[in-house]
Amino acid sequence: MIKQTLETLKQLLLPPRYFAWQTVIYMSLFSWLMSLLARSVDATPFTVGLLATLSWFCLALGVGWALEANKIRPFGLSIAPWVAGGILCMFLFGSWGGRWLQPALVAWPMVSFAVIALPSLVSWDFTLKTPPAPVRQQLALLFCLSLLFSSWFQFYFRIQNWVRDYPSLVADSVDNSTFVYRFPGQSVALPAGVTYLTIAEDRLQSQVNNQPWSAVERWLLNLDGQRQAMEQQVQAQMGQNPSLENSLWRFDLQPFSHGDGYTLKLWAIWSGPAASESGYFLEKTCLLMPVSRAGLVTPENASPGYSNTQWANLTCDLETPRQAGHPRDTQVRG
């Protein structure tokens, strides 16, 4: 049993003749080791680069050859050029560092096409040759096909750019789309409107919380002014990390009387692309109540009139439920 395994291993590792894929893989390994050696003895970057390049090319050639020689063809398709093209792309763009994945994936189909086309266009002595007409037809078809694949990759990256420009789009459902699909089960990010409402809440806290109740009543009298001021302040705060979608969020607030005090509703209204016809908004509910500070101040040392002064107390809900439509519309209907 062990002997048999060793035998197959030996057959796999030792090529039957020199002109085999194993030789190319060994050449790749050898030049990779040589490039490591060259780096350790401080050879010129050119030498190291040349050896590494040679190693990558040999690896691409060897893997492609191995796949082809062992007849590894899933679904009857020859994947050798695609794998070899992929290895070449990893080498060509991976050495750039940074965001190399996008150009590598976009170039992958074209590089694979080059891998397929090169053997039929260039003969062994590096002279151009003209392949027969059926091969030319095949190559023209393949070129168009690889251009299409490349466009699909590019479209994918364009969508990612959109999502980076407008992060709140991720929070919406794309079930109706004819173009994109999102695998279920991923955590959906919160729309930027949540940040918006948090900033608004902070502003509100600093303006009305722990103020005398009469001042709060005065503050509420100039509601339109407060609304505009608040929107400007929030926009200014959001402007610190500029995003294209900032201009698509609208801010609004409306007090409703609630017992002695008020319920303040803060709204972040999304006016950009949305899945539903009516759009959506996020709502934060705050309770603004008058409290007398009688408990804090003992009656003896309190000056007359102080104890019945009422102070504003603002408490906001943490959650910001998302609702369909526009807040002003629902109010009219409700």
Add this chain to the structure above:
Amino acid sequence: MPITNLLSELGMIPLRAIAFQTMLLMVAIVLEAMVLRQQLRLGYRTSMQYAATLNLLATSLGWVAFLAVEALLPLSLRSQVISYVLFNRFYANNWLDVLPVIVVMVAIAAFFITYWIKLQGLGWLLRLLGQAPVETTAEAIEDNRRQRYARARGGQTEGQRSNSPRALAVLQANAISFTAILLLLLAHQTGGLG
């Protein structure tokens, strides 16, 4: 489950677009191959290959044009494109009223540009395959003379037909495939194909 994590890392993938486009391409290729085969008297295999090459060329050039134009659009129009791609609807902004006009105009322009690309592409393909009548060769001149003779004998209509059978065939093929694609898109939009 690492594979699920990986898939969700990818975010929105244009899988539906790829599937739908593959289907539309197949329909268009089959229809156009039928037209080319009848009009140009080609073999079954040849007409399929021509139709596939031309359609793939037109589609990928269309993608290149879309990706280039999309990057140049003003932001408010670009967000309408995003809205259409992600949510299959336009949203209310100041472009909403003129969008139907723009869509129809783009569709008409796409038809003629596609026709032009396919006609040119067929010319390039035939030249690539060495089957285009090159004016200088002896056969071509002979062919030309025969054509002129046939034209003189057959009268005006015959002459016009033999003048550009290729252009007519490509126009017909393009018209048929655009009609089929339009019908399929309408069926899809009205909720037939999910």
